[in-house]
């Protein structure tokens with residue numbers, strides 16, 4: 001009698017172009033100082049919305065196509081499971097669960113964003129036409145409310161869900177004492193939002209130093225809406241592809 005064949009779950013394969021874009025996005029984020037040795041970007045699987053793709057535990061600047069692992073929305077690795085994974089992967093799985101339209105997520109510790117996460121009463125608001133996506137509001141996640149005193153990292157599904165709940169229907173959430181997380185409907189869009197959130201924070205800080213009693217004029221709701229229609233994303237992505245694609 002023949003031995004029964006080992007059952008093997010068939011995992012969805014990812015398009016090569018998407019893997020290439022995910023690797024490129026890692027390089028762009030590192031090249032533009034959005035991430036350093038830490039931080040990560042994921043993309044929802046285009047053929048199976050209950051899965052997402054993200055590098056195994058590596059500094060973003062070192063990621064290659066063979067390092068991209070597949071995860072379910074519980075953030076359990078379905079490939080590369082013999083290798084260490086990012087401890088904060090739950091950020092990604094829990095946001096994909098809560099926001100079905102979201103196709104890509106970035107988590108970073110970009111320094112210019114942190115003052116706006118920590119300073120009481122400070123609000124990150126759209127300074128210029130590249131940042132209309134901030135006009136709907138930027139909530140701040142307070143991990144103490146969700147988990148008491150911690151090492152500040154999103155190490156559990158419960159903390160991931162609390163973060164996703166704070167993000168709500170917005171595009172960016174700041175994380176007190178830690179960093180930020182942003183979402184998009186594509187890899188280029190979320191990379192754009194990460195880069196320009198950081199730029200916005202830097203120039204907003206300068207404006208507060210210059211303005212009369214620190215007062216600053218921001219884009220209003222309609223200006224934000226009109227300038228956030230995504231026309232800037234393809235041009236920025238093509239430049240970054242040219243700049244970092246061969247690195």
Ligand SMILES: [Zn+2]
Nearest residue numbers: 088108109179
């Ligand atoms: Zn982090």
